[in-house]
Amino acid sequence: MFPNATNTFFRGREMALLTKHRKEQLIAPLLEPFLGSKVVQLDDYDTDNLGTFTRDVKRTGTQLETARKKARIGMELTGLKLGLASEGSFGVDPYTGFIPWNIEVVVFIDDMHGLEIVGVAQGSTKIVQEKVDNLEKARRLVADFGFPASQVIVRPDDGENPHFIKGVATWDQFEAVFHDCWRLSKQGLVFIESDFRAHANPARQNMIRLAAINLLLKLHSHCPNCHAPGYWVTETKPGLPCEYCGAPTAVFRAQIYRCPKCDFSKEVARSDLQFADQGSCSLCNP
Ligand SMILES: [Zn+2]
Ligand SMILES: [Zn+2]
Known part of the structure; x- marks a missing residue:
């Protein structure tokens, strides 16, 4: 039924997804075939109670807390041990503070294995x-x-x-x-x-899809120590040598992978690049 599903943690299970704005159409087609589990959509709970973008209902928690709360409500209403929820935020970019910016998270909670894994995507967006x-x-x-x-x-x-x-x-x-x-x-x-x-914002729909893909990648990355999924990069180390003079640059040379379950961590050198572009070297290009 799901030829691509390789993840034995979730195969054959059902995941609750609480959504009023048709997010299941974005998330389910990505997650279902690769996890081998089925999205059970609930729309009889008004998620607007947890905050709206029109400022008539203020969101009380952070973006992640609100997503977590939604996932938990879905799990309670269905009695399922797997829950999913998505939550977005809009602001300005973290670099210049001028560009409209959208951050999307998709939270995945598995009470059977004691896991919480969060898919994230962010980028510039158009607003009026x-x-x-x-x-x-x-x-x-x-x-x-x-x-x-x-x-x-x-x-x-x-x-x-x-x-x-x-x-x-x-x-x-x-x-x-x-x-x-x-x-x-x-x-x-x-x-x-x-x-x-x-459902009213196609740019946001794309960002939610990217967050779901990020979640999918994390769910298929297993800890070498305890085998739990969610083994992912939590930190990067700068210092990739300049291609011209060999001095360390601000470009990252390694990533730290960490397990959310047992806290095992490992530094992994980046495998796509050996040297940084001369343009990012503070000695060659001050
Ligand atoms: Zn582990
Ligand atoms: Zn240099």
């Missing part, structure tokens, strides 16, 4: 968050953002207005909603922002 005073500008703004494939949320005046319409997904709907919000506004402004919910 602007006040506009006429429909023509508004149309250009959302078209640039990728509307209607990427959906938007519209409010009168500003981002704090409690009246908002989410899931705006067609041009006709957009125009009608724009006029409604414009009529309700006190300053003659309409606030338009990205809808970050997974």
Whole structure:
């Protein structure tokens, strides 16, 4: 049934996935064939109780804590010993602090083997968050953002207005909603922002897929000491020698793999590169 499933830890088991926004369509096709287990999707619990992107329900825990909580609720509701959950966050990039940035985690909990393994993916993304005073500008703004494939949320005046319409997904709907919000506004402004919910945001869907693939890789990496899955890089060591002068550079030369279960760790030299590009050497290229 699952010809690619090689992982005896999870074969033939069921995993609970609590999601309101059709994330099972992104995650299940990747995980099921390679784990040999089946995703059991639950949509009767409103995950918006744990926080929304529209700021009407604040998320109380961190991204990982919220994902963990969702996975646990799914496991409780189904009575399954395997749980999955995904949680996203949007902010700015960690390097310059200017580029819109999306981080996605997919948490995997296995109570049978006492495991918690987290798939992560992150990268730049496109967002829209602007006040506009006429429909023509508004149309250009959302078209640039990728509307209607990427959906938007519209409010009168500003981002704090409690009246908002989410899931705006067609041009006709957009125009009608724009006029409604414009009529309700006190300053003659309409606030338009990205809808970050997974089913409304194709860029986010891709990032969730990448996080699921990262999880899959971790689940197939086993500890040489205790054989538990999740043996993965937790740290990198800089110092790869410069190709020209041989001095150590900031480019990583080794990775530390660590087991989440028994804490066994090992330094592994990188196998893709022997030398760093001259451009990253502080002596050759100060
Ligand atoms: Zn181990
Ligand atoms: Zn050099």
